Amino acid sequence: MKIQIKILMCTTILSFSYLFTGCQSNKVMKEEEIYTFLETCFENYYKNYDINIHQILHDFEKELIAEGHLKDTSGQAYKDLLAYLNENLYFQTPLKKGDFNNVVLYKNPTQVYDCALDIFSLDSTSIMDTHFAKIQREIQQTITSQPEVSIHYFFDLYTSRLTNEELESPYIKQTIQLLLYRWYFKSKYDREIPIDQE
Secondary structure: OHHHHHHHHHHHHHHOOOOOHHHOOOOOOOHHHHHHHHHHHHHHHHHOOOOOHHHHHHHHHHHHHHOOOOOOOOHHHHHHHHHHHHHHOOOOOOOOOOOOOHHHHHOOOOOHHHHHHHHHOOOHHHHHOOHHHHHHHHHHHHHHHOOOOOHHHHHHHHHHHOOHHHHHOHHHHHHHHHHHHHHHHHHHHOOOOOOOOO
């Protein structure tokens, strides 16, 4: 019975173009494959709130392009925006977006790694050895050890440590988009200098 369940799970996962750990004959999993599982867990977190986070962030990306904050969807465009925010702090006006989702603004998918371990039986070492996990761990250590951490820290870290290719990886891109979504909101409604509503 256990063998049948495992075969069924492998078939189901592979039908969604994912490589399940138990189906790989002990091959070492590539980082991009691990990110695919993490992306699924990230999106499932928001599905619990009836939120299609993929669609919300995809639409947000199109709005950033339409307003000129992003040149296109490339990793280089994201790196340019992060570098701009590191130098200028807030998004450039006008900021036309007004329909923000409170769940996306305030709920944090903190159990993404645990989900990947539990649901997909990934090895914790393989997750923690990914480049992005190392950066996230560094962020957590900084937040824990310092009373205040500037947003510039995040912008600078992501700009300097992530490659264009990594910024195009869906899981990493969604994580960055979530930060930008929240910072766009802050740029519009919670900045010290009032902006014209256009």
